[in-house]
Amino acid sequence: MGPGYTVPAGWTVMLVTPATQLNPETFKDPVTFNPWRWQDLDKVTISKNFMPFGGGTRQCAGAEYSKLVLSAFLHTLVTKYSFTKLKREGTAREIPSTKMWTIGLAVVALVVVYYTHLIFKWRSPKIEGVLPPGSMGWPLIGETLQFIIPGKSLDLHPFVKKRMQKYGPIFKTSLVGRPIIVSTDYEMNKYILQHEGTLVELWYLDSFAKFFALEGETRVNAIGTVHKYLRSITLNHFGVESLKASLLPKIEDMLHTNLANWATQGPVDVKQVISVMVFNFTANKIFGYDAENSKEKLSENYTKILNSFISLPLNIPGTSFHKCMKDRENMLKMLKDTLMERLSDPSKRRGDFLDQAIDDMKTEKFLTEDFIPQLMFGILFASFESMSTTLTLTFKFLSENPRVVEELRVEHEAIVKKRENPNSGLTWEEYRSMTFTQMVVNETLRISNIPPGLFRKALKDFQVKGFTVPAGWTVMLVTPATQLNPQTFKDPVTFNPWRWQDLDQVTISKNFMPFGGGTRQCAGAEYSKLVLSTFLHILVTNYSFTKVRGGDVSRTPIISFGDGIHIKFTARA
Structure with missing residues (x-):
């Protein structure tokens, strides 16, 4: 059919159905309003040339509703009212009243039809089965305003x-223009995570989807070869073997340097200084970023980007989203410049994450000059906010629980006393022996729940727990619901590291997922726990600290610290 054109996958096709309705070969004087013409038109001609409500399986379900509104309006108008169009003084040319009413009625009809169709389709997609209970809120914005109110x-x-x-553990909603099914149910969350790649794929709200490469064959949420490679290269540089072999002493040196620096500054906002510290260290290990000699403070760019996590994805000058997209473009350009510099000058290579990606370009086709910067950008972002927020919350909890600090100090001073040389560095065996420290880390991770949940997008319609998840919808797995379940964790928002003494492994495995689950479990989990534990080791053995002000925390829905948490560090004698 047709001249043999090809429509590429993913392209939009615009069907200009008005062209048939304004065809002069079918409708003489097509823009002349003439209701009597319909007396002479047969049904075959009408069916082929008149599609005011679309066609096919997507024909507007509200067609009869729209025609009824128009007919009732005309009935009431002509039986109860007369009307006159008033002339406007100074108007050179008046539009006949008949045309004015025609235009007005046409506009009303189009608006009613269009929005009726959109709202009906949005609230009630055609699926087999039933959607979870819930509210979709207002068109376009959904329930976004309620979602961003601070807790x-x-x-x-x-x-x-x-x-x-109100609705139970599974409900539907709409956020920033996207329909979402929210699940706080452990069994449903586990089922979905086990079927990544077949039923769902990694997803974020649309703002994040545009920040990262979540489209195309090399998108960073791919489940196949790309995902396996991303996990492999991350583990190679931040996994257990790398931590044992080389990273642990570097992490310790980094923490010693920064804590000593903070102790000379008076009270510091720990969220701000920890964010800079974590970013600079991770960026250095990924692509050799030298924060002291760099003109740009890249950690500031990442802070700005984070602020658009749930912003409406309107890339219009003047919006915060547009500004953040510009920051992202600048960051990606800098990363690409670094890549091109390494490619052109092998002497600048240093055996880091970026160099491995360059070597692997020979065997992995998806590792292009455009994709590698996206890869580095995503890994930096993943480590930057989660670790800095967790460390900052650690200070909040420790400053409010001096008994925890004392027990930590006892454990870590005992580690130091066992050394032949008290000034020697922390070893892997010492790290693994930190029993109470691990309880403190677990309790901090349990309560912190940095993201509001894990986001996935349905690849096709599927049923779970008696409900249907439509293809294209986002599923938000609220894993924090299990970590804050009072039936498992008594007084769940109370910081109590000792509770971990009484929890068995089965309970922990089902109710503690600080690093996600399924095939997407964070490859940097051990790296994060090592940084936290090493930080606590250096802190309690070398410093005392006092909270000067701040400490208010809210969820918006990600964690924010208001005016910050200001801590005064003092070196111990």
């Missing part, structure tokens, strides 16, 4: 808690 607690965000109480 003044580390407990589950009020948006989730209120809907759990």
Whole structure:
């Protein structure tokens, strides 16, 4: 059919159906309003040339509703009213009243039809089965405003808690223009994570989807070869073997340097200084970033980008999203310049993450000059906010629980006393022996729940727990709901590291997922725990600290610290 054109996958096709309705060969004087012409048109001609409500399986379900509104309007108008169009003084040319009414009625009809169709389709997609209960909120914005209202607690965000109480553990909503099914149910979350790549794929809200390469064959959420490679290269540079062989002493040196520096500055906002420290260290290990000699402070760019996590993806000058996209472009350009410099001058290579990616370009086709910067950008982002927020919360909890600090100090001073040389560095065996420290780390990770949940996008319609998840919808797995479940963790928002003494491995495996689950479990989990543990080791053995001000925490829905947490560090004698 047709001249043999090819429509590429992913392209949009615009069907200009008005062209048939304004065809002069079918409708004489097509823009002349003439209702009597319909007396002479047969049904075959009408069916081929008149599609005001679309066609095919997508024909507007509200067609009859729209025609009824128009007919009722005309009935009431002509039986109860007369009307006159008033002339406007100074108007050179008046539009006949008949045409004015025609235009007005046409506009009303189009608006009613269009929005009726959109709202009906949005609220009730054609699926087999039933959607979870819930509210889709207002068109376009959905329930976004309720979602971003700060919750003044580390407990589950009020948006989730209120809907759990009203609808149950699984409900539907709409955020920043996207329909979402929210699950706080452990069994459903486990099922979905086990079927990544077949039923769902990694996804974020649309703002993040545009920040990262979440489209095309080399998208960073791919489940196949690309994902396996990303996990492999991350583990190669930040996994257990790398930590044992080389990273542990470097992490320790980095923490010693920064804590000594903070101790000379008076009170510091720990969220700000920790963010800079974590970013600079990770960026150095990935592509050799030298923060002291760099003109750009890249950690500031990442902070700005984070602020657009749930912003409407409107890339219009003047919006925060547009500014963040510009920051992203600048960051990617800098990363690409670094890549091209390494490619052109082998003497600048240093055996890091970037160099391995360059070597692997020979065997992995998806590793292009455009994709490698995207890869580095995503890994930096993943480590930057999660680690800095967790470390900052650690200070909040420690400053409010001096008994925990004392027990940590006892454990770590005992480690130092066992050394032949008290000034020697921390060893892997010492790290693995930190029993109470691990309880403190686990308790901090349990309560912190940095992201509001794990996001996945349905690849096709599927059913779970009696509900249907439509293809294209986002699924938000609220894993923090299990970590803050009062039936498992008594007084769940109370910081109590000792609770971990009484928890068995089965309970922990089902209710503690700080690094995600399934095939997407964070490859940097051990790296994060090592940094936290080493930080605590250096802190309690070498410094005392006092909270000067701040400490208010809220979820918006990600964790924010208001005016910060300002800590005064003092070196111990």
